[in-house]
Amino acid sequence: MSAPETLLTTPLHALHQELGAEFGGFAGYDMPIRYKAGIMAEHLHCRASAALFDVSHMGQVLLKGPGVIEALERLVPGDIEALKVGRQRYTLFTNARGGIMDDLMVTRRETDLFVVVNAGCKTDDFAHLKAHMPPGTVAMLDDRALIALQGPKAIDVIGRMDSGIRTVPFMGACELTLGGIACWVSRSGYTGEDGVEISVPAAQAEALARHLLAQPEVMPAGLGARDSLRLEAGLCLYGSDIDQNTTPVEAGLTWTIGKRRKMEGGFIGAEPILDQLFTGPRKIRVGIRPEGKAPARAHTLIVDETSNEIGEITSGGFGPTVGGPIAMGYVTPDYANDGTAIGLVIRGKLHPARIAPLPFVPKGWK
């Protein structure tokens, strides 16, 4: 099945085809959903060894020039000022109502800030940055690909090519030479495992991917496994678990608000968000374990013991490592404690479930 003309492709598209990928449209890109091994095998391989993901559809942005740190702090609740050179932070673009416009990674480098945003939001994010950052300080890096290598063996693989990765802590970043290619590498990911995310010039992306795939530990994995891995890791998918109408407090992302930022505010949406820290949220993101075997997908209704609606599932499916169905969703605070019995309405039938702690699998990084 060929992709419609309107879908964009990444620099690794031809390689995915060669590897027998099954494609699907995601955020305007024709992306590999799975390869021949299938989602289950790709997921389990990532937890056991190392999996390679093409995430070139994501937006890479450079912020460079006087005043960029102060200006960025107007847009996010994270403490960017305190971020050390070579360190990365997860933060959020917030709107005036305290909702989340996007979630993003910010790395402080010697002379600039390196930012990675979601594919589906990157056009809006870029316009948002252009509107609020000092003139001439925002550059979209359209000429770079992004490759994630994730799993307990990922650092062994990268370390064989450039030992510099071994001294980089999780959420640290540095420049490395991988197979003769100069790359910007951060030790981070979206799977709950240790690993790296590699920013590489688009023209050299395929050579790097082939070099990585040639390593005995590495197998390609598609967006299907990426989704089941991040769900087991309790990580939010923008547009599903968090969006313009969800606040960081509701989403359980209060930890991303820096201590100084809580005191001083000074970011878009600070008032409703800081207010909610005291008054408490109306709904809270929780982990959910269905007690039967039927997966509960996004938009499944959550009810109490008398069948009153108390919330909705925002991500749900089967967790290959857990070996059963898992989900995340929002419930009213009365029902948010771990172990609370709830009901899920799947295809018109009531299924018992319980609130469960996140993540569903222990984290693989230190």
Add this chain to the structure above:
Amino acid sequence: MSDVRYTKDHEWIRLEGGVGVVGITDYAQNALGDVVFVEVPEAGKALTAGGEAGVIESVKAASEIYSPVSGEVVEGNAGLDGDPALVNTSPTGDGWIFKVKLADPSEVEKLMTEAEYQAFVDGLD
């Protein structure tokens, strides 16, 4: 040889007396990927040709199973509860989904033969 017929929704039906055994084809299981749960219809449930009979959940998504014929469910495959992956490993054998007592055996005649289904599938890619 018992006659096996096929639908455009990629179900197969094999007649054993007045009862049809229904499952999904190898093409369908491959397209769905790893099956993790099957909601099989309960005995006694009335089915209509082309109507919903159950649900197959893969890691990726939920997909409906349609009944190739009208009739009454005789049995759902209880073996799929413990091992839903049988749909992947043996789609036309142990991975069968339900058995149905046909209301009108002539409905089967309207379904595709093996050769017709193969030609249909070849035309999909």
